[in-house]
Amino acid sequence: MLKEEVKRGVITENPILILALGLCPSLAVSTSVTNGLGMGLATMFVLVCSNIIISIIKGWVPDKVRIPCFIMVSAAFVSILHLFIKAYMPLLDQRLGIFIPLITVNCIILGRAEAFASKNSLSRSFTDGIVMGLGFTVSLLILSAIREFLGSNKLFDLMVIPKFQPLTAFALAPGGFFTIAFVMGVVSFLRSRKEARA
Amino acid sequence: MITLNTLTDSEKPAITAQTAAAKEVNLPPLHMSSSPHVRSAITVPMIMLFAIIAMVPSLAASVVFFGVNALILTAACVGAAVGTEWIINKALKKEQSIGDLSAVVTGILVAFNLPPSLPVWMAVIGSVFAIGVAKMVFGGLGANFINPALAGRAFLMANYPAEMTNFPATVFGSINALPDGISSATPLEAIKTAFSQGSFQVSEFANALPQLFFGNVGGTIGETSALALLIGGIFLIAGRIIDFRIPLTYIGTVFFLFWIANGTGTYFTLESIITPVFHVLAGGLMLGAFFMATDMATSPITPKGRIIFGIGCGVLTFLIRKYGGYPEGVSYSILLMNLVVPLIDRCTRPTIYGEVRGRG
Numbered sequence: 417m418l419k420e421e422v423k424r425g426v427i428t429e430n431p432i433l434i435l436a437l438g439l440c441p442s443l444a445v446s447t448s449v450t451n452g453l454g455m456g457l458a459t460m461f462v463l464v465c466s467n468i469i470i471s472i473i474k475g476w477v478p479d480k481v482r483i484p485c486f487i488m489v490s491a492a493f494v495s496i497l498h499l500f501i502k503a504y505m506p507l508l509d510q511r512l513g514i515f516i517p518l519i520t521v522n523c524i525i526l527g528r529a530e531a532f533a534s535k536n537s538l539s540r541s542f543t544d545g546i547v548m549g550l551g552f553t554v555s556l557l558i559l560s561a562i563r564e565f566l567g568s569n570k571l572f573d574l575m576v577i578p579k580f581q582p583l584t585a586f587a588l589a590p591g592g593f594f595t596i597a598f599v600m601g602v603v604s605f606l607r608s609r610k611e612a613r614a
Numbered sequence: 615m616i617t618l619n620t621l622t623d624s625e626k627p628a629i630t631a632q633t634a635a636a637k638e639v640n641l642p643p644l645h646m647s648s649s650p651h652v653r654s655a656i657t658v659p660m661i662m663l664f665a666i667i668a669m670v671p672s673l674a675a676s677v678v679f680f681g682v683n684a685l686i687l688t689a690a691c692v693g694a695a696v697g698t699e700w701i702i703n704k705a706l707k708k709e710q711s712i713g714d715l716s717a718v719v720t721g722i723l724v725a726f727n728l729p730p731s732l733p734v735w736m737a738v739i740g741s742v743f744a745i746g747v748a749k750m751v752f753g754g755l756g757a758n759f760i761n762p763a764l765a766g767r768a769f770l771m772a773n774y775p776a777e778m779t780n781f782p783a784t785v786f787g788s789i790n791a792l793p794d795g796i797s798s799a800t801p802l803e804a805i806k807t808a809f810s811q812g813s814f815q816v817s818e819f820a821n822a823l824p825q826l827f828f829g830n831v832g833g834t835i836g837e838t839s840a841l842a843l844l845i846g847g848i849f850l851i852a853g854r855i856i857d858f859r860i861p862l863t864y865i866g867t868v869f870f871l872f873w874i875a876n877g878t879g880t881y882f883t884l885e886s887i888i889t890p891v892f893h894v895l896a897g898g899l900m901l902g903a904f905f906m907a908t909d910m911a912t913s914p915i916t917p918k919g920r921i922i923f924g925i926g927c928g929v930l931t932f933l934i935r936k937y938g939g940y941p942e943g944v945s946y947s948i949l950l951m952n953l954v955v956p957l958i959d960r961c962t963r964p965t966i967y968g969e970v971r972g973r974g
Contacts (some may be wrong), residue, residue: 466834583739585772601751 418543424553427548431524432555432596433603438524441515442556443592449572452560454508455515458497460549462519463528464542466490470533471541477534484561491520524552555599562595563587649697656705658755661910662715664855668846669722669905675829675839679784680730684835688725690734693742695721702750716755720744723763724900726836727945728770731782736774740766756911760952764906764945771945781832790878800833802941803825805889809936814877819892826895836905837898847904856908859920860927864903868929869894875936893935902927912952919955919962926951 431437438459445455458545466489477485498516501509509516519525528548533541564570569580585591676684699717703710711717724741736893744766749758771778781800801822808814825831829839837843850856872890873881882888893899907927914923927947934943 581736581774583773585769588772590772 421543421547422550425544425549425551426554427551429528429548430546430551430555430603432552432559433600435527436600437527438522438552439596441518441522442559442596443589445512445515446556446560446563446592446595447567447587448511448564448570449557449560450508451511452556454505455512456549456553456556458516459519459522459524459552460546461497462493462522462526463488463549463552464545465493466525466529467533467541467545468538470529471536471538474534476512482534483526483530486526486534487520490522490525490529494520506563513564524548530531559595562599563591567591615955633664642899646801658714658716661855662719664850664853665719665905666715666722668849668855669719669726669836671845672726672836672839672901673722675842676726676730676835679829679831679838680782680804680835684725684730687728687730687732687737687835688722691725691728691737692718694738694764695724695745698742698745699750699754702746703919708754714755717745720749720762720766723836723905724766726905727763727767727829727834727898728780729781729833730835730922731775731780732770732777735811736770736777739773740770743769758911759955760949761906761912764949767945781834783832784792784830784838800941801831801892805892805896806935806941809877816878816888820885820888823888823891823895826892831896833896833902834898837901839965840895840900843900843904847900850904850908856904857917857920859917860908860913860924861903863921864907864927865894865899867925868899868931871928871932872936897935898943899931902931902948906945907948908953912955914955914958914962916959916962916964919958922958922962923951923955926954 425431430433432439432442441455443458445451466486469489470486473485473489494517497519498509501512501516528544532544534543561571563586565576566583567585569576569582583591586595632769652703655973673688695717696712699712700710702708703712721741721744724744728740743912744762747756747769748760748762748765752758767778788946805814805819808819811922822831827840829842831838847856851858851861858908869890872893873887876886876889878889879887905926907924914920930947931943934940934946940946
């Protein structure tokens, strides 16, 4: 059960690589592994909390105003998180900048609230938040590892190959598009090959 | 569709019965097939071979002016291009396509777009990007929407701007600077600076023209000698491999626009054509107009469209060279025009016989 859920979040319904949700922050923060990890965990926290609250309040929220309600819930958790990061990890706050407050309107949060938490039980929504956050974090790690290595010849801010002049374009926006496109391409190639075999 | 076709001997016995009647009146046997019905004797490898032959003079000129380094870089680019195509075909279990020689042409063109002092491994990265990302990702030869060689150049420009714009002097020691000793990387930079500082003197730049024509000038590997490029370009046009419309309108537009903005204040004197001639001979215009804007997969198919394409490239090149941040704009002009080729093709679609076009 748990294994299947993890597989769903990380592989078959991976938020970035399969569902193509949350591409904007992924492009912006995947320049280094540290940023990617920080952003992934931050999103995961908000996702889990907002999924829990939304699945609890789903019965009372009128259908017409559900989106503003969902955003209010995620905004509350983002504020908590933002203050926490500002207080205890000022360096991460500096590096992620505006993208922490922007988690509020991240499509993953809203997408999971709309598609999952508002229709499912508390425990299932909780698991969904965990596995989707995990999928987001894992894909951000993959993307940012590729981009940090190619774009600045570093991993976790440490030099990898001495004397290699990095491909600066990968640290910039075009490199982000290339990387996401290629990783998505490889994933769907592997999937199609697996389906063909099955 | 039914076409008339002569058959080989081995196919003849099988259809004797059906065509007995036809034979009596000496008609060729009928043969069923789907389109295309007319096949040219010119094949893709032949076209590519023509292109390679056409680039030999420029390669020779670059070796003369830049030494053996130019040859090494070209060889590395060709090797990397062909190798990348081979590996990708192998990895994706596709039919091997390196035999059509198009990767060789792309490799040479990538090298032609690089300064001779570039480290070999950077050249290899450019080639790999050109074939891997700009060509194979989109389905290989004929399916790419931008010129692979120029994409490779643009990628290297984005990554290594310093190395890509460092042009050493030729082995004859002469002109990176113009005869009067203006210190600059390329003639195009010199003329741009002269115009922006208001220190433009026609006579200085007139003296540099022969050097530009023969190629004793700093620049990328392929663009150095206008003469060699002209020989290759005329060879391609004469062999009907490329359409004269694109190079003619491209170079013509650049010439015309720089004639208007020639900086001397006169229009019908010998001085007034120095600036336009300088701009036609310097930089990558000849290389781009003959070898890259004419790429079959990324240029329009209609004659009218090709004229529009050439003029568009010319206008963009003029704008970048005159007003842009870079001294040279050929590669970006062609890349930008590549993107609108589908639109041009759509707008210049010829009317079918009998078709009535709706008004506006």
